Amino acid sequence: MLPxxxxxxxxxxxxxxxGKSSLFNRLVGRKIAIVDDTPGVTRDRKEAEGRVGGRDVRILDTAGLEEAAPETVQGRMRASSEAALREADVALFVVDVRTGLTPADRAFAQWLRRQHTPVILVANKTEGRFGGQAAMEAYELGLGDPVPVSAEHGDGMGDLHDAIREALPAEGEAVAGDAERPLRLAIIGRPNAGKSTLLNALTGEERMITGPEPGLTRDSVAVQWTDETGAAVRLVDTAGLRKKARIEQHLEKMSAAASIAALKECEIAILVVDALLGMEEQELRLARLAEREGRAVVIAFNKWDAVEDREATKRRLEDALMASLAQMRGIKVVPISAKTGRGVEKLMPAVREVYALWNRRIPTGELNRWFETMMTRHPPPLSEGRRIKLRYATMPKARPPTVTVFGTRAEQLPEDYRRYLVNGFREAFTMPGVPIRLQMRGTTNPYADEDK
Known part of the structure; x- marks a missing residue:
């Protein structure tokens, strides 16, 4: 037997x-660690396996790091945590943005900077209007870009999965490099929209049970597949997501959780919309969740063969997208019939096109020429009577495209001006339907002018 x-x-x-134990439970996908507001609830290391960023991983939850004498309980807890770090390929250092940075956070960050293990800085408890702004204080720790999350509510987990995937060691020569990794697709949508029928149509096999009864697929099912170009695809068919008020039975709650987990793990989501019913709140909610997690979306407008007034149906869809998904302006729509196979051949080319945009990086010089044009066309407004001076922009990452703007009081830039920049970026660099992140770095950030 092979090992x-x-x-x-x-x-x-x-x-x-x-919030370490809450994050542990979230990454593992089930409640293992006890979560309580009382400090020190976790005294022993807990261990479980989970799937993070498309990889199976071993996850260790540790006791809280505290400065204490070695012979005390707290000292032994710290020693256990240090031993766990020596075993790890990647460390997640969690700070609480509600409380703010403490001397203990700074001391342990200094210790972590001396270690050889890659560290991802996790700014937890960022739910709420100013959570993301509060996370910026974590730059002071000198551990790079903080990843804002709410472990309790699940916000930001897609970005955390991405950061972990990039930090993990390669799986081996066979998968080294993005070009050789399978494209991770999730098929999402309401029950009975035709998700499983679409999976069967794409793969050319009866992989999934289909029928008129809603809810035949109860869990997320992964299929390894090679598309018509010969490229590897990991295709996940998810259980249908109903309105929250209708998710009453335990099994349906599990199905909804599986759908959301698959969405967070994927790179591109195919949102299957029943053309006879149109784009309703369930589909919009899924699209917004995908955008929030930084995932690109292609709409498969299914049952198109049964639509009588196609022009009116198209207009209704366009109106719904314009009114409720302006943040993903230009999202690709592919009319199909999963049952007959008509139009399905156009779906993967659309996915590949969106995937290329989602991965695209803009060179710094080109980005700043665009940025200067935007400033000249429409200078930033005053904030509390004081001038906001934006200096330059960088693109630290793609997947999704992320633009960071530096300047005096940049973090005070109003929401409508941020939308102006995002829409201008999308139009200038032709990125329809792709989620775009805009981060602001004010000069109050002591890390802004240093090389990280």
Whole structure:
């Protein structure tokens, strides 16, 4: 018998009560660690396997890091955490943005900077209007870009999955490099929209049970597939997501959770919309969740063969997208019939096109020429009577395209001006339907002018 390959290991570190156990449960996908507001609830290391960023990983939840004498309980807890770090391939250092940085956070960050293990800085408890802004304080720790999340509510987990995937060691020569990794697709939508029928049509096999009864697919099902170009695809068919008020049975709650988890793990989501019913709140909610998690979306407008007034149906869809999904302006729509196969051949080319945009990086010089044009055309407004001076922009990452703007009081830029920049970026660099992140870095950030 061949030995089981050792899984890469994540360790979750941080002082007591910053939300480590909540993050552990969220990454594992089930409640294992006890979560409570009392500091020090976790005293022993907990271990479980989970799927993060498309990889199977071993996850360690540790006791809170505290400065204490070695012979005390707190000292032994810290020693256990340090031992866990020595086993880990990647460390997640969690801070609580509600409380703000403490001397203990700074001390442990300094210690982590001396270690050889890659560290991802997780700014937890960022739910609420000013959570993302509060996360910026974490730059002071000198551990790079903080990843804002709410472990309790699940916000920001897609970005965290991406950061972990980039930090993990490669799976081996066979998958080294993005070009050789399978494209991760999730098929999402309401029950009975035709998701499983579409999966069967794409793969050319009866992989999934289909029928007129809603809810035949109860869990997320992954299929390894090679598309018509010969490229590898990991295709996930998810259980249908109903309105929250109708998710009453435990099984349906599990199905909804599986749909959301698959969406967070994927790179591109195919949102299947029943053309006879149109784009309703369930589909809009899924599209907004995909955008929030930084995932690109292609709409498969299914049952198109049964639509009588196609022009009116198209107009209704366009109106719904314009009114409720302006943040993903230009989203691709492919009319199909999953049942007959008509139009399905156009779906993967559309997915590949969106995937290329989602991965696209703009050179710094080209980006700043665009940025200067935007400033000249429409200078930033005053904030509380004081001038906001934006200096330059960078693009630190793609997947999704992320633009960081530096300047005096940049973090005070009003929402309508941020939308102006995002829409201008989307139009100038032709990125229809792709989520775009805009980050502001004010000069109050002590890390802004240093090389990280």
């Amino acid at each position: 089981t390959p050792q899984l890469p290991t994540l360790v979750i570190l941080g002082r007591p009560n910053v």
